Amino acid sequence: MKQICIFLVGLAVSCMSSALCGAQCAAPETIQGAEIYNKLVCQGVQALSSNNQEEALRDFLSASQKTTLEFPNTLLFGRIARVYASLGRFKEAYEYLEYDNISLLWSMGIVRCRPVSSGEQEILFQDGILLKSTASTHMAGVLCGEVYDNNAYFADRDIESFVPVAKAILRHSELRREIDLIRTKKGSEKKKEQE
């Protein structure tokens, strides 16, 4: 009996140390059960820790192309925006920041998917108005899969379960501020160099 207990405890510890039984690292962008996606995310995180931004970006972009089951892989957009910003590529950084923004609006039910007419591919709407921007069109291709349900985030939920959403919103605001700061800093550095 004692041996069985030791084995179970050992299994639990090894499971936790291998980043929540499925993810290979503890990055917040990992998704439970999405093994292939998680592997790429964790490779990217490792590359970042070695200060290899280009390689990290490649891994993160590859991960964002991977399908995950019943949960869109939108958590990575903020991370990609941050890497683009540190590489000085602000056009892409703000583009991915906008993807992150739309993902959050979708997860809060403010932005929803629906077809323009019956049988057509779904696109994004807000307050009944079709969203036509490039970013919105792009995100319709990410968020409007047939398996996703517009009410998945609100159905049968208690107040506590909104805490992760609130945290994600705060994280997005901080990220936007951080990218703005990096841009200002890089801009002033460039100015000094020119002087």
Added chain:
Amino acid sequence: MSPHFFTGKPRDAESNLDDFGARYFSSQWGRWMSADWTAAPSSVPYATLTNPQSLNLYAYVGNDPIDGQDADGHAQYSKGQNEGDIYGSYWCEDYGGCTDGFSQGDVQPSDNANPAPSQPAPPQDAANPASAPKAQQQGNGNAVPKPDHFTMNLNGWSNPTGNVERGCDAGGCGNYGARRNEGLGATHRGADYLGTVGQDVFAPRTGLISSIGYAYPNSSLRMIHLSTYDGYSIGIGYASPATGIHSGSFVMSGQAIGIMQNVQDVVGGRTPPHIHIQIDFNGTRINPEPLIPAPSF
């Protein structure tokens, strides 16, 4: 083009319904648009009490349009279906065995008389192949062996894989309402059923294939959508359409409509092969679990 179609009756161009005189028939839904009636008072018009199919006042020729004919909108005639013939098994015996994919005794008593329940109906015995008609199981001098394959079921619910609901694993839990990725707390608004990659996937209910798309953008995982006559819209994910199944196909509960795909190719080996079922009833997402019958091992 002739205004006379499969039924041989003229079709109204505006409503798309076939006029039989006594009532209108919807070719799209394979059923009458109104219940059968008689001029003289009758509790169940034109029914033969020994034939449960005839008790369904909305069914066209006892749900056997291949063999049956209706002249005026009241007839219940089907080939071999004289008074006293109750189930399809008799037709099979009389006509040299079933070779068209229908199993013996697969016609069940109907629940069509209540076509649009205000609440989703609980699982019914009729939906469970294990509770096949007694005439089939017990025999009455004409012992019929228990089928060794999935039985079609016209009016009930069928298990889509013939297997159990997915429990919890490295990829999360398969039940309706399970949380998906606590990071943002999405809820699983469907139910997953385990199976084997490449196996048949069965229609959970009789209806029309309304569309066949993809479960996720830029993914190979498919999603088959089925609309039923009584207000259910069913999405069957991670199954590619079987040969001959396309948008507009009429399929029966228990009929093989798809082939199970390998989710492990997409997400990795820690998540077991399964299909995903999501059901909307009159536009509202509901829990499939009370509707889908347990497998009959």
